[in-house]
Amino acid sequence: MPEPKKPTGFRGRWAWVDLASRTVRVEPADPGYGRDYVGGRGLQARLLADHLEKTGPLEDPLSPQNRIVVGSAALNDTAVPTAGRGSCSFVGTMARSPVPAAWVPGHKPVYGLVTHSSSGGLFPNMLKRAGFDQLIIDGRADRPVRLEVVDGELRIVDAEDGLFETAQGRRVPRKASEITDFLASRIKGGSTLTVGPAGWNLVDFACLTADYHRNFGRGGAGAIFGSKNLVAVTAYGKDPVAYDDAEAFKRFGQEIDKLVRASVDDPNRTASFRPTTGTTWWLDRAFNGRYLGVKGGYLPWHNFDEGAFDPADYDRVSTDAFLAISGKHSVCNKCRHIFCTRSAKVETGPYAGAGVRPEFETIALWINCCILDRDAIFHLNDLCNELGVDTMTFGSVMAGAMELSEKGFLSGFGSRLRFGDAAEMVQALKDIAYAANGLGRLLGHHSDRVIAEVAASAPSTALADIVYCTTTAYGGLGYAGISPKAFPGMFTAYGTSNRGRGDHTYAWTIQAEEGGLKDARDLAAYVAEGQAGKALVDSLGLCDFFTADITAEPFLSLYRALTGIAYTPGSLKECGRRIYALERRMNNLQGRDRTYDSFVPAKLKVPLSHGAHQGRAVDETFYNSVLDAYYDAWGWSNTGSVV
Incomplete structure (x- = not known):
């Protein structure tokens, strides 16, 4: 009999890791899953669904029953620009509200949402070179362990004492850079993904850090590693990508490369800003309309109260302010042309x-805390990378905590937090990561638990005010760096994202709304289409900033030359819809329906008092009309259930 055809694009191997029994099972990948769910995020959603369909709802995402999947996609480690994004999927710890919450009308428990996180750097490509598409990690080790994935083999090994230190009376992993350096000395040339002290202490918004400053952020991946006694994964390999038709791939790849380069060279496209400003050009656009914007006025300020503030204050944290400390490019492996990440250095102070x-997004959400010290923002960002804390959710948590503190609700927890106080914010970050005191332990929890604990020590009449300060109430992930009050389409994207309320990455409407998109059905269709498209981008292993059309030629021919899989524009788009609907169906199982989607924090119903969007607030009636149209666009029930 002829030998089976060697997988192309994919490695064709999955590793099933059971930490409880300390066993590893390597199996061939399911080619049907690779075709129907593409790879990366989509494939991981299918692997999570297989698990949840057997176990039923996962009521505690920190239990050993939570599965976490880390892996890549067919395009990873090829010459396609931006093909360096890896995927990590799990049931998240932050976006949950598992017990009754009197502050939510008609509250229904939400036990944690299916969460996908994307990261660049070297780790995703190195994992693929090491011989695996996906690591499917189940169970909990009885003592701290780490994984070594080297040249086609995977081992579970005991975590060395040198990976730990004692801080605040607790034995915790060292900072991410120290763990990375330690393991680099063990496995020369390897790339490490590691938990930080925050994840070990089960902070609900802890992230995983790879290659010093790349993160699987949002949702709590670090807490999942911590709950499993898993410290790190180190990968090393040299296995090159195999191609179904290498010559055709090279030819189509050159066409794609030219298209991406042309978009970067075009000053009328936002891609042209990225090699210089990275993502920070959005600061100016949101504040004053520069960088092809309209009028700005939607950069969050003072815990989302406003979208504008004193221009003289803004200058201290503007796009140009961060350009002033920027150095050489420090881009993801295999990045070409976009080059959005740059080093930075603060010389003194x-x-x-x-x-x-x-x-x-990080800068914007810390400006939302009224932090106007650029150097402090740089330092906080570095600390988050070291301690394994998601920068965005941390910003939302801090803004709420500052308001709670100023109103006296956190006095019993020893809080000295105030809007604009960078030093106290730095201290709070350390307290959270190390669970150092009552305030740190409180703020490391998901927000409905925070509200309940704060309310327990306050007069019963104070509940509404406590909730008002907390925009992450009812299982929120934390709104992103665009004012939720300014754009109803973006608020719909925030409210319906599969990984939790406030997430901005699954659909992005700002340019369209600035351009005049405003009808409810048009907004709903735009959001739904964007969500399906982003599911594809993540499943292909590409960056959000990839500029070529993935559902048209020459991309479709390039993908066929790589994998042998022939998609049409329609069939690939259908994969995106299939992936997003599968995630939603799992979230239905976890308790999510229209009750969650339609929740509007009270603070966001108060209009902006000044600036270009003065008078704007979330209109609940209009938002619900958009939700009606949104569910219709997806073919779901009016209660938000996949049917």
């Missing part, structure tokens, strides 16, 4: 140091 320039 209490926050002196070297690292990478923070991203727009």
Whole structure:
């Protein structure tokens, strides 16, 4: 009999890791899953669904029953620009509200949402070179362990004492850079994905850090590793990608390369800003309309109260302010042309140091805390990378905590947090990561638990005010760096994202709404189409900033030359819809329906008092009309259930 055809594009191997029994099972990948769910995020959604369909709802995402999948896609480690994004999927810890919450009308428990996180750097491509498409990790080890994935083999090994330190009386993993350096000495040339102290202490918004400053952020991947006693995964290999038709792939790849390069060279496209400003150009656009914007006025300020503030204050944290500390490019493996990440350095002062320039969303959400010290923002970003804390959710948590503190609700927890106080924010970050005191332990929890604990020590009449300060209430992930009050389409994207309320990555409407998109059905269709498209981008292993059309030629021919899989524009788009609907169906199982989607934090119903969008607020009636149209666009029930 002829030998089976060697997989192309994919490695064709999955590793099933059972930490409880310390066993590893390597099996051939399911080619049907690779065709129907593409790879990366889509394939991982299918693997999570297989698990949840057997076990039923996962009521505690920190239990050993939670599965976490880390892996890549067919395009990873090829010459396609931006083909360096890996995937990590799990049931998240932050976007949950598992017990009754009197502050939510008609509350229904939400036990944690299916969460996908994307990261660049070297790790995803190195994992693929090491011989695996996906690591499917189940169970909980009885003592701290790490994984070594080297040249086609995977081993579970005990975590060395040198990976730990004692801080605040607790034995916790060292900072991410120290763990990375330690394991680099063990496996020369390897790339490490590691938990930080925050994840070990089960902070609900802890992330995983790879290659010093690349993160699987949002949702709590770090807490999942911590709950499993899993410290790190180190990968090393040299196995090159195999092609179904190498010559055709090279030819179509050159066409794609030219298209991406042309978009970067075109000053009328936002891609042209990225090699210089990265994502920070959005700061100016959101504040004053620069960089092909309209009028700005939607950069969050003072816990989302406003979208505008004093221009003189803004200058201290503007796009140009961060350009002033930017250095050489520090881009993801296999990145070409886009080059959005740059190193950064603060020369003097209490926050002196070297690292990478923070991203727009991070900066914007810390401006939302009224932090106007650029150097402090740089330092906080570096600390988050080291301690394994998601920068965005941390920003939302801090803004709420500052308001709660100023109103006296956190006095019993020893809080000295105030809007604009960078030093106290730095201290709070350390307290959260190390669970150092009552305030740190409180703020490391998902927000409905925070509200319940704060309300328990306050007068019963204070509940509404406590909830008002907390925009992450009812299982929120935390709104992103665009004012939720300014654009109803973006608020719909925030409200319906599969990984939790407030996420901005699954659909992005700002340019369209600035261009006049405003009808409810048009907004709903735009969001739904964007969500299906983003599911494809993540499943292909591409960056959000990839500019060629993935559902047209020459991309479809390029993908066929790589994998042998022939998609049409329609069949690939259908894969995107299939992936997003599968995630939604799992979220239905976890308790999510229209009750969750339609929740509007009270603060966001109060109009902006000044700026270009003065008078704007979330209109619940209009938002629900968009939701009606949105469910219709997806073919779901009016209660938000996949049918």
